Amino acid sequence: MDKKEPIFIEGYKHIAYQQESFSEKDMLVKSQNFYDFMDKRRSVREFSNKSVPKEVIENIIKAASTAPSGAHKQPWTFCVVSNPKIKSKIRAAAEKEEVESYENRMSDSWLKDLAPLGTDMNKPFLEIAPYLIIAFKKAFDYDKKGEKTNNYYVNESVGIACGMLITAIHNAGLVTLTHTPSPMKFLSKILNRPDNERPFLLLPVGYAKETVYVPNIKRKKIENISEFYE
Numbered sequence: 358m359d360k361k362e363p364i365f366i367e368g369y370k371h372i373a374y375q376q377e378s379f380s381e382k383d384m385l386v387k388s389q390n391f392y393d394f395m396d397k398r399r400s401v402r403e404f405s406n407k408s409v410p411k412e413v414i415e416n417i418i419k420a421a422s423t424a425p426s427g428a429h430k431q432p433w434t435f436c437v438v439s440n441p442k443i444k445s446k447i448r449a450a451a452e453k454e455e456v457e458s459y460e461n462r463m464s465d466s467w468l469k470d471l472a473p474l475g476t477d478m479n480k481p482f483l484e485i486a487p488y489l490i491i492a493f494k495k496a497f498d499y500d501k502k503g504e505k506t507n508n509y510y511v512n513e514s515v516g517i518a519c520g521m522l523i524t525a526i527h528n529a530g531l532v533t534l535t536h537t538p539s540p541m542k543f544l545s546k547i548l549n550r551p552d553n554e555r556p557f558l559l560l561p562v563g564y565a566k567e568t569v570y571v572p573n574i575k576r577k578k579i580e581n582i583s584e585f586y587e
């Protein structure tokens with residue numbers, strides 16, 4: 358492949374994009390294989406306490422941080438908790454909110470919608486999983502002088518990064534679930550996060566417990582999730 362020289366646009370360096378080149382046949386096989394693999398991903402709520410190398414977690418986070426983001430601000434911090442004392446604090450605080458949610462905050466129709474998934478206010482995975490990754494969104498940032506700087510499309514950006522994080526977790530042969538205790542301000546306090554960060558999503562990461570059952574959910578068919586305009 359001939360290597361193209363960089364160009365400058367309005368004074369900013371741009372480098373030639375290295376387009377992948379698969380034949381249509383290979384593309385078809387790759388896209389089918391990737392779908393088959395992703396279709397095996399399930400939210401798992403029961404974890405083994407088996408340890409996971411820290412470098413794997415770092416790679417997963419690096420993969421998530423390749424996500425596109427508004428003006429390439431990468432407005433996220435992934436906090437990784439393996440310290441048992443901090444995990445216990447998080448569990449206690451999360452379950453306190455969950456008791457309130459399940460008993461008072463969630464409507465009957467919401468509880469009915471959740472019933473097939475078998476969730477409840479007990480969150481032992483918050484202590485058992487070797488790692489908790491807490492994604493924080495950065496509403497704004499601080500520059501070197503301590504002045505506030507803007508971030509853009511923060512929810513979209515962090516949502517995409519979390520999707521990629523989940524994909525990377527599955528790719529590594531590990532499991533997770535998207536846990537959203539609400540409200541989750543307690544996470545900022547326990548983890549002592551700066552005032553520009555807000556908790557976005559909590560993901561326990563590890564191996565599934567040896568025998569674990571997941572709900573027999575079905576995924577919508579392509580006809581029901583897409584419209585093609587040809």
Ligand code: IYR
Nearest residue numbers: 471476477478536537538539
């Ligand atoms: N945050 C609660 C409740 C919950 C809500 C939805 I929507 C889910 O899909 C699953 C759970 C909990 O974590 O149990």
